[in-house]
Amino acid sequence: MSVTLVIGFGNMLRADDAVGPMAAERLGEIYADQIDRHVRVLSRQTLTPELAADIAEADRVIFLDASAESEAGEIIQKQVSANTASSVAMVHFLDPQGLLCWAKQLYGCSPEATLITVGGESFHFGVRELTATAEAALDEMVKLARRWIERGALLGSLRHA
Amino acid sequence: MPKTTHKSSPRTITIDPVTRIEGHAKITLELDDSGQVSDAMFHVTQFRGFEKFCEGRPFTEMPALTARTCGICPVSHLMASSKACDDLMAVDISRTAKLLRRLMNLAQLTQSHALSFFHLSSPDMLLGWDSDPVARNILGVASTYPDLARDGIRLRQIGQQIIEMLGGKRVHPAWMVGGGVNAALTEEKRQAMLPMADEAFDIAKRTLKWFKGSLEKFREEIRTFANFPSLFLGMVDKNGGLEHYSGYLRLIDSTGHIVEDMIEPSRYAEILGEATESFSYMKFPYYRKAGYPEGMYRVGPLARLNIADHAGTPEADQELAEFKDLQRGAVLSSFQYHYARLIEIIFATERIKEVLNDPDILDERVRARARGNRNEGIGVAEAPRGTLIHHYKIDDDGQITWCNLIIATGHNNLAMNRGVKQVARHFVDGKKLHEGMLNRVEAVIRCYDPCLSCATHAWGKMPLHIALVDPSGNVLDEVKRD
Numbered sequence: 001m002s003v004t005l006v007i008g009f010g011n012m013l014r015a016d017d018a019v020g021p022m023a024a025e026r027l028g029e030i031y032a033d034q035i036d037r038h039v040r041v042l043s044r045q046t047l048t049p050e051l052a053a054d055i056a057e058a059d060r061v062i063f064l065d066a067s068a069e070s071e072a073g074e075i076i077q078k079q080v081s082a083n084t085a086s087s088v089a090m091v092h093f094l095d096p097q098g099l100l101c102w103a104k105q106l107y108g109c110s111p112e113a114t115l116i117t118v119g120g121e122s123f124h125f126g127v128r129e130l131t132a133t134a135e136a137a138l139d140e141m142v143k144l145a146r147r148w149i150e151r152g153a154l155l156g157s158l159r160h161a
Numbered sequence: 162m163p164k165t166t167h168k169s170s171p172r173t174i175t176i177d178p179v180t181r182i183e184g185h186a187k188i189t190l191e192l193d194d195s196g197q198v199s200d201a202m203f204h205v206t207q208f209r210g211f212e213k214f215c216e217g218r219p220f221t222e223m224p225a226l227t228a229r230t231c232g233i234c235p236v237s238h239l240m241a242s243s244k245a246c247d248d249l250m251a252v253d254i255s256r257t258a259k260l261l262r263r264l265m266n267l268a269q270l271t272q273s274h275a276l277s278f279f280h281l282s283s284p285d286m287l288l289g290w291d292s293d294p295v296a297r298n299i300l301g302v303a304s305t306y307p308d309l310a311r312d313g314i315r316l317r318q319i320g321q322q323i324i325e326m327l328g329g330k331r332v333h334p335a336w337m338v339g340g341g342v343n344a345a346l347t348e349e350k351r352q353a354m355l356p357m358a359d360e361a362f363d364i365a366k367r368t369l370k371w372f373k374g375s376l377e378k379f380r381e382e383i384r385t386f387a388n389f390p391s392l393f394l395g396m397v398d399k400n401g402g403l404e405h406y407s408g409y410l411r412l413i414d415s416t417g418h419i420v421e422d423m424i425e426p427s428r429y430a431e432i433l434g435e436a437t438e439s440f441s442y443m444k445f446p447y448y449r450k451a452g453y454p455e456g457m458y459r460v461g462p463l464a465r466l467n468i469a470d471h472a473g474t475p476e477a478d479q480e481l482a483e484f485k486d487l488q489r490g491a492v493l494s495s496f497q498y499h500y501a502r503l504i505e506i507i508f509a510t511e512r513i514k515e516v517l518n519d520p521d522i523l524d525e526r527v528r529a530r531a532r533g534n535r536n537e538g539i540g541v542a543e544a545p546r547g548t549l550i551h552h553y554k555i556d557d558d559g560q561i562t563w564c565n566l567i568i569a570t571g572h573n574n575l576a577m578n579r580g581v582k583q584v585a586r587h588f589v590d591g592k593k594l595h596e597g598m599l600n601r602v603e604a605v606i607r608c609y610d611p612c613l614s615c616a617t618h619a620w621g622k623m624p625l626h627i628a629l630v631d632p633s634g635n636v637l638d639e640v641k642r643d
Binding site: 102 | 299
């Protein structure tokens, strides 16, 4: 059985930065009653090295985050892989590529990984809700994530058939 | 981008920023005419302002607010703040609530000490202080000592998982509140935590065994890393044993003689004063009776083990006895903070099991409710890095009118400055710099595992460029790290 790890990360007190954890929360509800536990959902404020141990137990990883670089509301999905040039030595600030590097170095694993981002309109401090733009993109983000998760589950079941 | 430092005075070396610590700081080394270090300063370079912007807030918000001081040790602030709120409410919380708070604090101790030892300090110890700085980090450790690196990850993960199981999240769990905690422990979670405590204990034991076996290699560092007489401050229980949640303040001198004992934490201001210096945003606490700066003292794992008569758990008691044999009186070298941290992890994991097996641990009476019933409240606890003090004053509507936080790391400020000077004098040759010299100056700071985020803020990459220039501005020597 192929196991997919979902990691939604961002600051819940900084407006659209919360879109990653909120998407993870919705996915957690969708997959709450799964019998075979082929999807594991985590929500974090930042990516930390300890997540490398969680990645080591997964076949596929999906990262969900806001982006300050793309247009507000723009959804981008891209494949990511271990990158030693990332901020890999920082213990309290990592990006997905750096975290995958930790997982590779420590556990010898290289799962298939994807990153889905939503362009943020606002990252103001102390704001506990998404902007309307990010809220509108959240559904699509969750749909994209589900498609990727289910594709992996299907491929995994075909391999085992 | 690397930062180039050109000083108008040619007799100054600046290390900016200091790397592999929690927070942002720089070190200035003053050279004499012969090019040797004559003085050193440890500058904490950012300003947080919690004591000011908390004014006007309802006191009930303080645990959540002050937890945001830090992402590594938020539990410590939650605990000290909640205890201050208990005092304001004039409540004596239930025994179960105390056990649960203690449980989270022990988990926090485990994960925080693991971070300090494995991630921040082990690269120097394992790869060498003069090794290539590009590889001198936890990933460098992972490529050469993968088992130890994985142990560090797992130990931290265990501590964080226990925190999450208790409080709902790993960072800033909104669970400790004035009056107790806001949720009881379930049997299911208790059962899940027990084997985790065993696993953490085993990791700590084998790491400590490795460390003790390696002490001979670190003789020069032990001799020179902030190895000087000082007072030591911390909390002990009513029997003089190791304590992190609730106890009494004890101060000893370097011979082990008790200077102050069984001081109620609420009376901290009678024995401790705070000074300021122009070169740092971090305050300089000192022992009042000795004056400033003679009243320098140290807090944290080294201090706690020095002041405690015993640990109180089987394995930690044995290790503490062996630790105290290192030196007559108090153990003075700050390098031995690393040793003390590992003993405290062993203690924490043993105590976690005791707490989980306490007959009252699943009781659901975990929170007392009351309004503010006093206008002043003080909460003191032992954070991983040392004694943490939260002191609040409120008006009759329960709003904060005054707030004083004495952060654990702050207590060590004088000692860190002195330690930097000692190491710099021993290792730094101002006529010819090499990166390993400067790494050792940074490494002495790492012994204290400072949480400068609690007094400052830190984020970002850690470039380093040191330049030694002559009176004409010509660069005589330089070292760079991108």
